[in-house]
Amino acid sequence: QVQLVESGGGLVQxxxxxxxxxxVSGRTFGRYTMGWFRQAPGKEREFVSVISKxxxxxxxxxxxxxxxxxxxxxxNNTVFLQMNSLKPEDTAVxxxxxxxxxxxxxxxxxxxxGQGTQVTVSS
Numbered sequence: 001q002v003q004l005v006e007s008g009g010g011l012v013q014x015x016x017x018x019x020x021x022x023x024v025s026g027r028t029f030g031r032y033t034m035g036w037f038r039q040a041p042g043k044e045r046e047f048v049s050v051i052s053k054x055x056x057x058x059x060x061x062x063x064x065x066x067x068x069x070x071x072x073x074x075x076n077n078t079v080f081l082q083m084n085s086l087k088p089e090d091t092a093v094x095x096x097x098x099x100x101x102x103x104x105x106x107x108x109x110x111x112x113x114g115q116g117t118q119v120t121v122s123s
Contacts, residue, residue: 002026002112004096009117012086016121020081022096022114029077030054033099036070036081037107038092038119045095047105049081059105064090086121094119 008020024032035050049060049070058070069082079096094117097110104110 002028002098004098004112004114006094006096006114006117009094009119011120011122014086014088014121014123016086017082017084018086018119020083020094020096020117020119022079022081024077024079024098024112026077030074031100032112033102033104034070034072034079035097035099035104035110036079037095037097037110038090039095039116040089040092043092045107047107048094050104051079052102083119086119088121088123090119091121092119093117 003025004022006022012018036048037045038048039045047061051058051070051072055072067085072079096114098112099110
């Protein structure tokens with residue numbers, strides 16, 4: 001059973017920063033493409049960022065490009081999302097996701113999900 005546990009969410013003022021972490025149980029972390037999605041109240045879950053299995057390739061939603069950075073530490077089974085220059089519209093529950101495939105830009109492409117962590121950006 002693969003478990004994903006997020007941490008690092010919280011309340012921050014606009015322009016501030018947060019760093020989300022997601023730790024994955026098991027010994028097969030390097031087999032997973034990892035990503036982050038988010039869901040704001042009343043909206044569908046949307047793609048934020050994805051990183052390839054060994055970190056050589058990353059991709060971002062246009063709304064976060066240049067402000068967010070995804071990275072991974074395969075030795076410690078952890079993926080990170082550094083979020084800078086946060087805006088009120090970034091407010092959402094952020095979910096870590098893992099896929100056995102080579103890409104993950106849609107919710108349907110994820111095999112495993114974390115429980116989510118709340119990020120609130122005040123204006």
